[in-house]
Amino acid sequence: MEYKVVPFVASIDPKNGTSDHVAEQLEGLINNYTNQGWKYIRLESVSTYVHQETGCFGIGAKPGYTTNRQMIVFQK
Numbered sequence: 001m002e003y004k005v006v007p008f009v010a011s012i013d014p015k016n017g018t019s020d021h022v023a024e025q026l027e028g029l030i031n032n033y034t035n036q037g038w039k040y041i042r043l044e045s046v047s048t049y050v051h052q053e054t055g056c057f058g059i060g061a062k063p064g065y066t067t068n069r070q071m072i073v074f075q076k
Helices: 019-035
Strands: 003-008 039-050 065-075
Touching: 003 019, 003 039, 019 039, 019 065
Parallel strands: none
Antiparallel strands: 003 065, 039 065
16 A cells, blocks of 8 residues: 655635635645545644754744644555
8 A cells, every 4th residue: 555645735815715715725636636546535734843943143043833734645
């Protein structure tokens, strides 16, 4: 069995974007990979810790933070 995991980041207009627009983008991505022979399995949320940036002599330093990414899992 073979798996493929691809990131999913929806992009919508902040004034006119709706959840329907997000659903259309997800559907398009799933259809694209399905047409390539992949079977959609699920959408996963993955938490990631981004390490702090120290900057030069502490100037411009940025603290670390946790972020969530959406990943689509396909199988062949």
